[in-house]
Amino acid sequence: MLKFEHTTLGQRVLFGTGQAAKHVAAEISRLGVTRPMVIAGAPERALAEVATAEIVPALWWDEVIQHVPAEVAEKARAAAAIESVDVIVCVGGGSTTGLAKAVALTTGLPVIAVPTTYAGSEATNVWGLTEDRTKTTGTDPRVLPTTVVYDADLSKTLPVGLSVASGLNGMAHCVDSLWAPNADPINQALALEGARALGLALRGIVANPDDMDAREQALYGCYLAAVSFASAGSGLHHKICHVLGGTFDLPHAQTHATVLPYVLAFNAPAVPELAGRLAIALGGEASTHDPADAAVAALRELYSAVQAPARLADYGFTEAGIPEAVQRVVKAAPASNPTAVTEQNITALLTEALTGATPMVATTPAR
Template sequence: MSMTFEHTTLGQRVLFGTGQAAEHLTAELDRLGATRPMVIAGERVQAEAWSATAGITAALWWDEVVMHVPVEVAEKARTAATEASVDVVVSIGGGSTTGLAKAIALTTGIPVVAVPTTYAGSEATNVWGLTEDRTKTTGVDDKVLPVTVVYDAELSKTLPLGMSVTSGLNGMAHCVDSLWAPRTDPINQALALEGARALALSLRGIVADPDDMDAREQALYGCYLAAVSFAGAGSGLHHKICHVLGGTFDLPHAQTHATVLPYVLEFNAPAVPELAGRLATALGGETSAGDPAGAAVTALRELYTAVQAPCRLADYGFTADGIPEAVERIVAAAPASHPVPVTEQNITDLLTAALTGDRATVAA
């Protein structure tokens, strides 16, 4: 069968090494000729930030990091960066931290060097997101793609175990969504499937032994592949759902992605059996010639059981009262190329299932 597609590979430098964050960050700022870095690090990762920046002197240290990047926070940070004559932004933390750095880059053009401490993957995409008036808006702009990513598994050691799981499953959602997102192609799918394999193994390893540095390295490797595939494939239904739940209802980012993922997979998988079968294999499940969709869903559910992943949006404050507004917003944002036609009824069913943890209500 012939293949016809267009694929763009984003230009980015990756420096990977456990215990080498400070060394790599110092060398990278020297390479860039940057002398006035703005360091963004939230309160939870101050110790990691001081360790990673041991070889540099910050012109500005910023610790106001807010989930979903409210516009007003972005504006404050942009103004501060300009007033301090910053020539590079160093983000140390998870997706919210990277998102704020991207918001600064979007309007100022200041380059970003990302030092992730979670498995969010935002550091490897040219996608930005800002929230205003209960609406999260995303866009694509190469200015926001970090010029360099510094990965150091040591920096993830203080991430609480539950957050390690939900953050890793957020990365898994990038993989699964990339299999059928609007711009997907065979390269994105290959990256996504390898990312899913690495994340499935690494999350089991981290839960079994939080000090397993090999597993933590594999998790960073997997989340990077997940994000690269997502950057190429674009945002599918899963991400549209989670952007609404996060931006409009202020649900926590990683936990929401982790909770919603199995329901979206169960919704989509029957329409893409070949991809579902490959995903089942990547997740370590038993493939089934007769029911590849079921095999993929079962493999993901088995992973969720093994790592004690969340399964109910109700646990994060979402209620049935919010479903009608969420459905309206999701249906309006859903990609036209989605494998299963999106309707108010099937999205209502999906959200109801995700709210209560009841798989029986999911039906395309």
């Protein structure tokens, strides 16, 4: 029997290439606000000026650090209070959106998110803060951006390598959403369509970085990925990456991209029907004999085609960090994960991800 409970988050999405400034100004007018705080790191300043060309910011904030250190969030909140800010406009990737969410978490200010990458944070009610080498996440309706403005022009200068890593971060949202704690048929459907769109988009961007159709598809795919993730919740993949990012300061997108094939190989045998559907979404062949192998092979083929990140060692993680990471992951792992989590199998997973070994489909019994 089909039985589930699904919550759809309320959010306005404005999608149009070359329309960011027009859409941001229209939202400022619609919301009746007059003192916007624009959050954009120094590298995104030029893009932010394009996106906010038709409004007058009351405050520019450019201190943006990945994983949102708690002290940076406090400084931004204080600045917003001093300037009597009544809305936040964030222009950038996941770290920028994350800081805007951190300000909204305690102030209740509405957020207009203008993504320049494929992170997907803009479509979730998930916040994250890092303090004392520990990244804490939670959900709160106050942090869900009121409006998302998607404009592929703002992503056309994103380097191919970072486009790939960011898009695969979105792909991780899709895969995790298939069996995360609150997974249901609706977010699974969104996740599979998101995976299909992202796979095609990344191939297109690698083949031609100026392919705006591909960049639009990447934004479309990352939005579906994020919507499914917001409903399904954080699965094992995200728990692992939160540990690697918050505790070891590994780069967000590259870490997600690197870890994903290993978590898929770990969980896929326990959910063969979903693995088979994912294989098809990624352009692979359906296999009634071994759908887990088919899914892992399809993802591996995509990774080869787009020259995806492959080793955690390339981003500063070392063998010495594995024991602490394992302890933290085992403690945070969802009880509902399809494959039972142990210190032994998480050690093996992180060791493979560290060295870039070919992901092997797990033989660990399902629950």
